[in-house]
Amino acid sequence: MTDLLTGVRVLDLTNVLAGPFCCSQLAYFGAEVIKIEPPGRGDLARQLGADTDLNSKDMGASFLAQNAGKKSVSINLKDTRGKNLFFQLVATADVVVENFRPGVMKRLGLTWESLKTKNNKLIYCAISGFGQNSPWSNKPAYDQIVQGLSGLMSINGAAGQAPLRVGYPLADTISGLTAAFAICAALNKKEASYIDVSMLESLLVTMGWVISNWLIAGEKPTPQGNENPTSAPSGTFQAQDAKINIAANKEEQWRILANYIGRDDLLEDVKYLTREDRKKNRSALNIEIESAISMFRASDLAEALTLRGVPAGVVMEVPDILKHPVIADSGFLTEFENVPGIGRNLKTVSTGVKINNKAPFTKTPPPELGQDNSKVFGELGIDLSALNELKRSGVI
Structure with missing residues (x-):
């Protein structure tokens, strides 16, 4: 108290x-x-x-x-x-x-x-x-x-x-x-x-952002699943053993991610040159990323990306986070x-x-x-x- x-x-x-x-x-x-x-x-x-x-x-x-x-x-x-x-x-x-x-x-x-x-x-x-x-x-x-x-x-x-x-x-x-x-x-x-x-x-x-997009920009809210509608790649991906959230919202974070997972070629692909390009083609991009990270354990990948300034975290269940030292x-x-x-x-x-x-x-x-x-x-x-x-x- x-x-x-x-x-x-x-x-x-x-x-x-x-x-x-x-x-x-x-x-x-x-x-x-x-x-x-x-x-x-x-x-x-x-x-x-x-x-x-x-x-x-x-x-x-x-x-x-x-x-x-x-x-x-x-x-x-x-x-x-x-x-x-x-x-x-x-x-x-x-x-x-x-x-x-x-x-x-x-x-x-x-x-x-x-x-x-x-x-x-x-x-x-x-x-x-x-x-x-x-x-x-x-x-x-x-x-x-x-x-x-x-x-x-x-x-x-x-x-x-x-x-x-x-x-x-x-x-x-x-x-x-x-x-x-x-x-x-x-x-x-x-x-x-x-x-x-x-x-x-x-x-x-x-629901401020969702409502503001409608009131101010005239965009009707729709289901986005696990995707961040403001950026790509930014969502939930399947790694080798578990799902992981990755939020490469900034240009430099996107470049770090592509480099770390061994896909520098994606940086030159015309479908993914800009944020808007990546948002427009997010489904294809997600497939490329999931293919590349299938060899990584989710926890190892999350730690490596975080150390490099790319926000990432394993998708956990409630009992797991409660017993984790960060909470316990x-x-x-x-x-x-x-x-x-x-x-x-x-x-x-x-x-x-x-x-x-x-x-x-x-x-x-x-x-x-x-x-x-x-x-x-x-x-x-x-x-x-x-x-x-x-x-x-x-x-x-």
Whole structure:
């Protein structure tokens, strides 16, 4: 954990991925994040993930992935007593984050306007599929729905394969990151703010070059597969034992590549004299390159080209990169021992940054449902007898 957000209290009402990912980033930078979950069932992600044993314990891998460093309290927000508990917490908080469908918080009587009466400096962040005031605001939105609507799927994969979804929940993740960024900006302003994050618009922002080619140059985006449409040779090639990405985007990089693989003749071929020539004839050029590199091991070729200033890298699988020293020894992974609720060690990812040469980390593992009820509610002056009664009546 870093101390950049120490002293900031975040109430995390979110569920599944977009919101939890947002609040996870804040936790790693030092914020106190209190996850508020429905009694008895908690965040749906507690039942999601590839390990069915963990799902049965309400500690699913999908939950464990982005809830380290948080506290957990359980509150029934449909109960008047639960609402009162939440209002008391709001009075102590700096930020509230939710990713309900638009209208849910209004039906609960927990709008930003009502919460501001409890805390006039509150930052309120709502994450939804299309934004709070969009004509589509009432539509349910999951990651794949947003990927399809954004046009992303139409350009993913090679010609003849699209539409294809990206292989992980990109829309959820990028909207969570967008929300965390906006919250930090609002915290810097130090005044009440209402932040409305659209998954759709967050995803479209990341497609900047593709969208700009259409808006500015009038070029309709099409699937490019593993090819870089701005240059050639620049894409994925089959070496002797594995696939390798090579990006000879600059003229000098193209010349170095041709020389190293023993194909100087390609430099004089009229089909490949300029970048535009190579782009126009990329299919034929790719065949020539793959023929030449078929005698090279992918890792050896990647290392040799990199040393010569030509960007290259072996196409790896997820387990391979996670155990590689460049990640395993970087502080990127956080390990917790004998985690309560799962009874074993746990590794999770942290963030993609270093602060003063150190990776942000958090000391506490993902929480069991309601594990911090006594401590958090006790700080509000609620004694053990009252807590037990609230628990018996299903309020917490």
